[in-house]
Every structure is written in C-alpha cells, then in structure tokens.
Amino acid sequence: MNFDFSDEQKQLRDQTRRFLSETCTTKEVRAVLEGKHKFDRAVWKGLADLGLIGVAIPEEFGGAGAGRLELCIVAEELGRALAPVPYSSTVYLASELLMLAGSDAQKKAWLPRIASGDAIGALALVEGIGDPTPRSIKVSARDGKITGTKTLVPDGEIADFAIVVARGKAGDDERGVGLYIVDLKGAGVSAKAIETVDPTRNHAEMTFNAAAADPLGATGEGWATLTKVLDRAAVLVAFEQIGGADRALEMGRDYALDRMAFGRPIGSFQAIKHMLADMYVAATLARSNAYYGAWALSTDAGELAEAAANARVSATQAYQLCAKNNTQVHGGMGFTWEFDCHLHYRRSNLLALSLGSLTFWENRLIDEMRKRNAA
Amino acid sequence: MNFDFSDEQKQLRDQTRRFLSETCTTKEVRAVLEGKHKFDRAVWKGLADLGLIGVAIPEEFGGAGAGRLELCIVAEELGRALAPVPYSSTVYLASELLMLAGSDAQKKAWLPRIASGDAIGALALVEGIGDPTPRSIKVSARDGKITGTKTLVPDGEIADFAIVVARGKAGDDERGVGLYIVDLKGAGVSAKAIETVDPTRNHAEMTFNAAAADPLGATGEGWATLTKVLDRAAVLVAFEQIGGADRALEMGRDYALDRMAFGRPIGSFQAIKHMLADMYVAATLARSNAYYGAWALSTDAGELAEAAANARVSATQAYQLCAKNNTQVHGGMGFTWEFDCHLHYRRSNLLALSLGSLTFWENRLIDEMRKRNAA
Amino acid sequence: MNFDDTPQEAEYRAHARKWVKDNAPDDLMQEFAAAEEIRDRDARTAQIVRVAKIWQKRKADGGWACLSWPREYGGRGATPIQRVIWDQEEGVYGALSGPFAIGQGMCGPTVMAYATEEQKRRYLPPLASGEEVWCQMFSEPAGGSDLAGLRTRAERDGDDWIINGQKIWTTGAHFCDYGILITRSDPNVAKHKGLTMFFLDMKSPGVEVRPIKQASGHSGFNEVYFTNVRIPDSQRLGKVNDGWNVSLTTLMNERFSIGARLATGVPEFFEFASQTKLADGSLAIDDKAVRSKLATWAARSNGLKYTAYRAISALSRGERPGPENSIGKLVAAPMTQDIAMYALDLQGQMGAISRDDATPAGKLYQTLFHAIGMRIAGGTDEVMRNIIAERVLGLPGDIRVDKDVPFNKIPTRGR
C-alpha cells in the first residue's frame, strides 16, 4: 500500500510552497483584500510560468500533462498561502469542464490560453439563495445567445470566459440544462462586483443580454457533466481547505507557545492545549479523507462521488474549526485587522460554501453511502 | 417579579429532601436495581404518609389540595434521589388524567386510593418503536373490553390500574382514540417485565385480552386529553431531570476536589474544571427553563405547550450531559458498578426518552414557537 | 411563582412608564439609526454622542439618570430592582445611552469608592447627566486575560506621576473627556502588588488616541498611547500600589449587569428560517436538521432569559445576585457564531455575500465577526469557564507560577 504522494509529487509540493512563500505572503493577500487589485497577477503569472496552471492539461493543449494528484498538491499549497488567484474557477472548473465535454476545437481554443495564464475562466451557475438544482436554472440559452442574471460568479469580474449553466430548452428539469462557453470580452456581458466574506477572492453578479454562446456538449447532458466536475472540484477544494486548516493550526500553536499570560505560555493551559489538540484531530481526519478523495479523483474511481463528499464534509468542518479556534487562541489579537487570523476565518467561511454548502455535501455523502450499500 | 418558589414551597423541598436522604439513599436505589424489589415500598408509603403523593389532588378526594408548583418541588427531589418509585406514572400521568377527564365517580373511585398510596397507576401508551402518534394506536377497545399489546408500560408490573390509550372506533386517526381505565387486578391482563437502561424503574410489556375497561372521557377526545397531560408531565419530568443533573454535578465536583493525580486535585486541571463549568451552565439553563415551565403549568397558561417543550429539551440535554461528564470525571471509578455514577447515567438516559424522545420535544418546541409567532 | 410586580414595584413602573411615554425620544432614535449609515468614523461618532447627550440630559432632568446613585452625585438613591424596572421601561431607548455605559457602569462606581468628596461632587453629576463622558483604560497588548500583567509605567515626580505606555481596546476614548487608568508603579514587586489607579483628563498633553481596525474592517475601539503624560497625585484612586484592589471594584461592576440583553442570534435565525426556502423548495424551518439545531439554540436562549428573571427576583427580594450570572456571555457568544455559520450555510454560495441587506441572513452575517469579539471581550470563554469553576463551584485556581515573583522577573516570551 502506498496511500501517500510520491517523492516527485512531494518535490512539486516543496517547489510550489517555496514559490508561494516568496511571492504570495500575506502582504500580497492583503493587497487584494484591501481592494488594491482584483487578484494577484504576479502570482498568477508565476504559477503559469512554473506550469502549475496547466499541470493537468494534456501536453498537446499546452499543459504539463501530469495528473490530478499533482493538482491536489498545488491546491493544498494555494489554500495554505490563501492565494488570491482565480485558480479554482479556471482550473478545477473551467478547464475540467472543457476537458470533459469540449470539442477538439473548443479545447484548442481555450486550454493553451489557460495553461499559459492568458485566459481566466469562471463557472456561472448560481442564480439565487440555496444550493443550485436543475430547477433553479432560469438563465436561458436560445439561438446561440445567453440571457439572464447569475447572482454570484466567483472570479466573474476578472474572468476572460465563463462556462454558463443555462436552460437551452423549455421546462424546469435537468433535460433542458446545457453548458455554454461565453467570451466575456464580447457584447452583452456585464459584471458587478459583489463583496463576500473573503474579498481576497473576486466575485461578481453577471448579467447576460443576448451574449454569444458556444454550446459545450449537448443540451440535456449539461447537469450530469457539471455534477461530475463538481465532484472532482470538491476533492481539490478539500485540499485547499486542509492546506488552510494546517496553516491555521500552526499559527495557533505558534502563538500559544509565544504568548505569555500569568507567567506561562498560554499553550501550557489545558483549555488551549486541548483546543489545539481538537484542531489537530480534525485536520488529520480531513487530510486522510482528502487523500482518499485524491485517489478516487486520480483513478476516476466509481467511488469518486462518495469520496468527494466525504472529503468535503471533513475538510469544511476541519478548516472552519481550525480558523475559528486559531482566532480564539489569539484572544484580542485575533480580533484585529492587523493579525492574519481573520484571513483564514474569512477563507474558511468562503470555501465552506464553494461548490455547495456543507448541508449539500452531507446529503450527497449519505446518498452515495446508500447507493453503495444497496449495490 | 417573583420568579422563584415561595418560602413555604422551599420548606416543602427541605422536608422532602430530608425524608428522601434518610429513606432513599443509593442503598435503597440499588436494592431495586439489583432486582430485590420492583420498587421501594417504604419510600412510597413514606411519600403517602407525608401527603406527597396526593399533594395536588383536591382535598375532597383525599389529597392535600396544593398546586402544581408543589408537585414540581417533589419531582426535583425524587429526581435528585433517583427514587425508585412509580411517582411519575401514578401522579403526573394517571392522577392528572383522572382529574382532567374523569367523571366524579371515577375520581372518587381512584383519587383517594392514589393519595393514600394504595393504588399505583400507569399509562399504557406505547405500541412499538418511535414516538406514539394517533396512527400508532392499534390496541382496541370494543364493548367495554380492551384487547391488544402495549410494548412498554412504565410501572406496568406494579401498577394497580392503568389508563390505556386505545382505539374505540375504526380508522387510524385521532378521532378513534380513547382513554380507558383498566383495573389490572382483573381478568385478561398480563404483564411481562422488560428490562431497560434503568432497572430502578419498573417497566413491562402488557397484554390485554378482553380486559374490562371503563372509558375515561369520550372516544375521540382521548388524544387531546393525553397531549395536554403529557405537556404537564413534561414539566414535572424536567424537574426530575434538573434534580438529577444537579446531583450529578455535585458528585463530579466533589470527586474532582478529592481525587488526586500528579500531586494535585484533578479539579485543578482546566480540562476537568471546564467540563464541570459546562455542566453547571447546562444545569442552570435547564433550571431556569424548568421554572418557566412550572409557572406555565401552575397557571395553566396558554404558553404551556411551548414552555413544557422548552423545559424538556433543556432538561434532557442538561441531565444527559451532567450524568455523562460526571462519569468521565470519575475516570475508572465511574466505570465500576460500585460507584454511583452509572445510576445517574442510567436514569438520565431513561428520562431522556420518557413521554417522548428529545427529537419529539424539539419538534414540539419549534411547532409551538411558530404558532406563537403566527398569532 | 409569578411575573408580577409588588405593589411598590408596580407603582414605580407606572411612574417610569409614564415618564418614558411623555418623553419618548423617537426623533432621537431616528437620528441614532441614521448615524449607522455614516461611513466616516468621526462624523458617525459625533452624531451618536450628540444624540446620546440629549437623551441623557433629558433623563437627568427627569431624575432618571444613574438612578441608583446617591442624590448628591446626580442619582436618586434607587434600589437595584427599581433600576431594573427603569431599564425595562426605558426599553429600546436605552440604546441611546450606549456611549455612557462604561463611564457610568464602571468608572462612576470606582470614583465613588475612591475619590475625595470634593472630586465626587465635581465629577459624578456631569458623568450622570452625560455632560462629561468617561472611559476605562485597563487592557494592554501584553495584558489581556492576565490583566495584572500590564506594563504602562507610572513614575513619581514630585506631586505628579509621569505615565508612559499603551492601552488597547479602549471603548470611546476618542470622544471621552475623562478616563480611569491603571498603571504599574512598582515593577520590583509581584505583579498584583505594584499597580496604581488614576483618573485623568483625556485632553492631557501626551495622550494620543488611535482607532483599532478590527477583523471585520470596522473600528469601534481605540489604542491609547501615553508619552510622558503628567497626572497630579490628587487624581490617584486608592493607595499607591493598591490599584489591583481598586480595579476589582471596577470589574465587579462590569459583571453586575443583570438582565442585560445579550444578542443570541436566535430571533434573527428564527425569522430567517421562517422565510427562507431551501434547495428542495421547502421552508428552512420545516427541515428536520434546522429544527433540531434551532430547538437547542432556542432552549439555551430561553434559559438565559429566565436565568435573568431569577436574578431579578433575587434583586426584588433584596438579595445580590452572584457570579453565576456570568454564564450569559459564555452561552451567547459561541452560540451566535454557530448560528451565523449555519445560517450562511443554508443559503448556499450566496451566504458568503457580506452586504447585510443583500440576503435573508444578512444580519447574521455581521454576527460572524461580532462573535469573535464577543467571545473575548470582558473575559474569554476560557476565562469565564474558570470563573464559574472557581467562584461558583469552588474548584481550585490554576497554578500560579508568577505568584510572588517580582514583575520584572516574569518571562515575557514563551520561547
């Protein structure tokens, strides 16, 4: 059994961590937080130069042709560094959707530009409160034109193209849902910034007014394609979360060792020790579950849906706990803008909702457990 | 505002506590636990002699004619002492049902015997897994005869009479449900002991084979009567629970002060201190909620259903937490038969299910909150 | 057991109710609410303080300011239960007096206990009437839960003391006229034994107030820097090096706030769940998972409410409520955080939006950050559990390695 990353993959991790620790400190993260830029272009360019954006894109489309395990490695480091870049939108979602459902022409048109860092992608899915369902999709795609409003699109303001989930046929069920590539530089597209709990990641409300759309796969297959890619992306977001959880745990541990109260490091009080132990436990369970997700992702195993949901539930709980407790360990300092605790508190709450709420993934986990047991 | 018991009521508490501390130590509780008796007759007789069984029964029927607040006082003390007597079945349920729905003749027949300690009552309601609903009632009452099986009747083996919830008319809804008094000494009644998590309280499966039944109120009103009495009883069980929670907290605190490890009382370790603080918090919230329930019970306020559910949810959680944590504070000793921790662990888990599960009362609380807000 | 007033209480309540009705500051409430929309901190503060002073002066003229204080200091010698009745009758308008809460609740009692008679007659009446505003300067970057670990120095210089150092989390310092200040006057003795308390004019040369930017991005608190600030010895409160005992008077009054309504998030969540549809089209409040969580939260929130009623009943009987009332914040603060996170979750990705009018749970979004501070201010969750364990349950205190160690010998870095 080798339920771990390979030595080469660990080298990739070291390399990515080194790069991010040099170029993506919390100074850079805060520049985006404070509105100086909408994302960090230097980090984005550096990731492209290192081949990390196209790490899983086949070589024929300009990528590195590595596998999904390498993506997991990069994801963990981006989460750890709180990287303010549109990686998840572009790589986990847009790129994966193109690779799964795109025609050769579509792949040729977009994948090389993604890999080189020249095209940022986004997924335009959400149309209101609650986790999306086929029924919630009202934005219409008719005669090659998209019309309607997506209420929250991650990276919507900075993306070059979006994959829009839209209704290509009448009705309110899955059969009418399709995916459409929209060049966001074209006519009929407008984006309005939406501030979220974590302003280090761009979000926008996007309105399409007869914007030109290129169908990605057949209408009616859109929801199934989306579901499959969301499962894959869930594993990758879980890696971002465990990266963040580990960092928040380290911050809490370091502060507990340094900070004195009553003549002792606060980390010598059981209340703090045990809070940190609980964070460690949650982070460890989440890491192990993420690894199982990575295995399922990399082998495209039948267990992917269950493994992804399991990883997401575990990672969401772990990162929220670690970020929250890290803030508490920091006491009054954790309540200041100056300390970095709130960066993880923000990110943990943002990622908890990405690709669907905790409740959504809990239900998906149970559904998949039942399917497996019924089989 | 006087959101507290009166001085007279506090005297009743002191008197009851004194009586129970003399006659109902854990030695007596253990005698029942170990199967030496099915309940403690001496305690039962003592309660009757002190007028505590009939405390809320009107004087004309042989009771003390006091109010429901006095019942709350007694309930708390019984819970604290883990009293192995059929008080809840006889007093909160049978006696209350008789007072609410009984004819003058029925009251005359039973209430004086209850007050004097000569008649033990029981409520025969449950017919299987899950919280009872009108639909779950299959035991039939036809032509003055009851037939069918009640799967779990508290105090079923020791009761002299039962109030049986049975189906007096065809159908599966509330309209066919009635209440019936059955003299358990009569023909067609059999009881089989059922061991539960807390053997200090008697339970039986009861089978009725054309047992003679005396209708208590009209068929069709049975479920409504029952619901009202369950709300009242919920407040009283909550008082038993807060009595038990307080005792478990005291036990844990005392042990933490006495028991040494690493040269210090274990109560000087924050892990133990904070566990006990959490128990105190839960017990305090539960007590305050129980008091509100007592007010609603004693005034028969419109808020009774909500106050009862609120008290039950809070008291169930508090007693379960206190009993569980008390056991944990006791370490290995808490895992022995010899120490009394498991007596509260048992009772807390029994009472958690009495009159309906935590889930049942949670749902009832929300339903009642909605009604109030809609009004 | 009842919720009824005694005849005397009922009479007092009728009196208070009539006065509030006759003087209802609905116009001020509008200005107060409007201030929330002002983005510039100084302008916002100025409007809030202006409105607060109008209401406070009106109350003072009517005899309702600091009503439990003696008449000679601006109060009317009311009993604690009369104070509670007033608070209930003042109701939502009480929020207007927010800027005076710390000065009247903590500084006033300290001045009353330790200042000279002349000082009391000079300072307390304008503090009661809101004409002068006070703040409290205890916390320091290095002295949070361990308040006595503070480092702001006070050095004697003739009839004066020279103050150097820094305070943090000072509410209202930017609009206050006076403040009480605890300092280290002797670093060579054990930490509790070398502290001295003063009051000072916040306009004194060398006092600099800077806003703190909080995790949420807002600025409700200040840092206060002291550079060679001169305080006359006559403004010392209590004996030299006895500041720790003086501070206990102040802090005891901080915790003695019966029935103060703590935000629990439960009404907001109830409203949210009653209005919000989940992905399957059902109302959130019909969802079993939501119901189970809400029931637990509601019962805890109700428990706090009725615990306060029990404390009020004790006051009504003339008893003084004990430290058991410190459970309020410990229960409410982590619960609001949990509620906020759950409310965001139920909205899916849209839950992340931070504009509080953009989503049904917008108000709960603010709670996400508010809860961080609530779990720390006035004692962290962990300190509150220690207080309950030690003062209510009688468990031993934590082992004190810095006891009897001279302050300047206590290590300041953990590694």
Added chain:
Amino acid sequence: MNFDDTPQEAEYRAHARKWVKDNAPDDLMQEFAAAEEIRDRDARTAQIVRVAKIWQKRKADGGWACLSWPREYGGRGATPIQRVIWDQEEGVYGALSGPFAIGQGMCGPTVMAYATEEQKRRYLPPLASGEEVWCQMFSEPAGGSDLAGLRTRAERDGDDWIINGQKIWTTGAHFCDYGILITRSDPNVAKHKGLTMFFLDMKSPGVEVRPIKQASGHSGFNEVYFTNVRIPDSQRLGKVNDGWNVSLTTLMNERFSIGARLATGVPEFFEFASQTKLADGSLAIDDKAVRSKLATWAARSNGLKYTAYRAISALSRGERPGPENSIGKLVAAPMTQDIAMYALDLQGQMGAISRDDATPAGKLYQTLFHAIGMRIAGGTDEVMRNIIAERVLGLPGDIRVDKDVPFNKIPTRGR
C-alpha cells in the same frame, strides 16, 4: 497513490491468505460466539480461552504466531508491514486470539527487552504459542491517569521481594499464568524514581484475583490483591527503581497498534437508520436531522480508516508511525457514545430497552456502557488530548507540582 501491495507484499499476502483459507477456524468461531451466551463468567472464560488456545497453537505451528518476534523466541522475524498484512488476512479470526493480546502485545516486548536470555527462551515461545497466558498489572485505584502514583509496595527480603498492595482493571488475570507487575520499591524518592518492575507466576501464594463488576453489570476485568507475595529478584525486569522506564516500553507497545479496528458505531447506526421508520412513517435515513449527524460521524469514521492507511503506508516504506496515531480512540470513543444516545432517542421510549435483540438499535444499546470504558481505558480523552498537544504539537507539559517531591510527601487527599 494507490492501495496496491509491492510485489514482495503481494507474495506475502498470497502466502498468508492461502494458509488462512486452508486452516480456517470456522468451527472455533462458532464456539467462540456461543461462549457469549454463557452467563457464568468462569465457564464463559474457560470456553473462550480453550478455543483461543487451539487457534493460537495452530498459528504457532504454521509460523504465524507473534510473527514479528525473532525466531528463537517463537516468532519468525517478520517486518511490521508483514505483520499488518497478516492481521488483514487473519481478519475476523483475529478475534479468537483476544486473550493473548495483552500478553503478546505488551508483556512480551517488555520481557524481550529486560529479561535474561535464559528467561526469554523459557517464557517467550509458550507466550507466542498461547500455551501460557500473561497479563499486565499496572493500574491501581490511586494511580489511573497518574500511573506513577501507584502504591503497591515491593520490599527487599534477601534474594526475594515481598509484594503488598492492589492492582485494578487487570484484563484476564483470572485465566493468566504469568503477569508483569510494577511496584513501588522506594517511597522516599520522587514518584517516577522509586518504581521496580517484575514478572511473576499468577499462582504464587498471596495473589488473589477478584472480578470487578462494571457499570453495565458485566465483569470483564479484575482486581488483583497481593498479600506478602514473594517474587525472586531474578524475576525483576530492569534495574531496581528503574521501573518507570521499563513501563514506557510496555506502554509504547500498547499505543503502537496500527490500523487496529476501533468500533465507531457508524456501520451499526447506518444499518439501523436504513431500517428504522420514524413516527411520521419515513425511514430514519431520509430524515434531514439524521442525515446531517450521520454524515459528520461517517466522515470522522472514514477519516480514522484512511489515517490508518497512511500509517500502514509509512510502515510499508520502513518508517515508524508516530504518536499522531493516538487520535483513534479519542475520536471513536465519544462518538460511539453520541451515536448510541441518538439511536436510542430515535426509537422513542422503546429505545430504553436493554435486551440487545429486542430493538433495532439493540447493539448500539451495549455501546452506551461500552463507551464509558472506551473513553477511559489506555488514557482518558483528556490524557489523549494532552498527548497530542505535547508530543505532536510540542506544547508545554502540565505544571508538575509533584516533581522532585518524595512520593510519601505527596498529598493523597484533595481536601
């Protein structure tokens, strides 16, 4: 990343699998299961031990007993990963060897590290083959989490030691032939410094074994009383007064149980929820509240499983897993307790019934009591959190007031 064996591992696995298939003790498993129904403790134990000895002997003859031990002591010098592969292939049959777990897992390694060569050749092979059974006597009524607080005295008498005192929670003492025993040989020095370890014949005069009745009413453990029990000095393990270090060898082996399957209650609850209808007629697993709880529990349970896989992978690479594997019990024990309580709740009043075949959650009922012990045995939840905080995260140890204090000067009552 894969779950595949290396070629060598695959070969070893095939070999083990074939042997297990050829020697499958299905008949013994039936007898083992039947023993559970025997109410008399001694008769039940006798049957379990008899069956265990047959299977263990068969394994020993086949070369599968204590396979990581050196050949000369009854093993076959296998690597840790080979040991894991064997455990996986032995599968459910491994339960048969339960009576030897402590002897082989804890006593054996201690004997191997500290006994003479002659003793090792005498005692280890029959321990491996199950012909002799060993127990471990460490815990005392006064020394639970604080193991070194033990009071059983060992006094030198010529070439012997005289033992007086009491041990508790001794698994299997009533059917064991030998045991290792830690004692206090010098009460005048600090508590860790005055301990000495021995092994002894459990039939020695003055040894009395009494069953402990547990909270559940069952008796799985014993107290062992020592009254002037004589142990030859030749049966000392390690140096005089060095017993603490010897005990660390034993305990390190206790915690080094990779991938040991801990009961989490999750499969049982899943099955229960899939089969049980709630009051509204719906299946429990369709209830949102049930789903939310189960999802969290399942994810934690899965996390333990994959954490074990990571540890096995480290073994496979020749690394030794660290203390981070101590999370298993800390996660599983309180979780099983919560699961059991919730399963009972979902059944309403019938959930209280204790006969495990009477209700759908009957198996979970037993967990209610089992969990109490699980949260304590081998380190309480609180001790496990301390271990993680200190050994994994590097946080400071608790303050030790009894350090360097002579044992007989340490207070024994808190008040």
